[in-house]
Amino acid sequence: MWPPCASIIETNGGMLMSLESHLAQLQRKHGDLDQQIESLQVAPAKDDLEIARLKRKKLALKDEIMRLSPPVHH
Template identity: 45%
Template sequence: MLRRRRNSGRQAAEASDASQDGKGDVRMMTSPRLRSLEDKHAILERAIGAQDARPRPDELELARLKREKLRLKEEIEKLRRAG
């Protein structure tokens, strides 16, 4: 299930990157690594929401997902500052 979501997120990101202004220039260029991390972050956000919505969420899994999301967020911010 997560694999399908990742692919649709990547397609949306590619479509977003392909948008152009009136001059034919690409509006915003992001590195493939940054885009990949952002996709994974969005997937984790949805997984956390789904886990949280369960009547009895798995607290260990929820904590693991949140730690991974935070790790990705920190890496994304680091790449944005460097670039």
């Protein structure tokens, strides 16, 4: 049985992972997309449709990160 304080989620592939490791994975993907977008934006023959697609994907990742992140108390 899992410890009660552990946040375990199931990924699309059916794997179980901690919420913290899932958030870290999402943040890595978000950063990777950011780098891809920057590379495409400076390319001589930039593909605006591809850039827009990657930006939508990056925003969806950010939304998921925010949804899964614990609330910040100030």
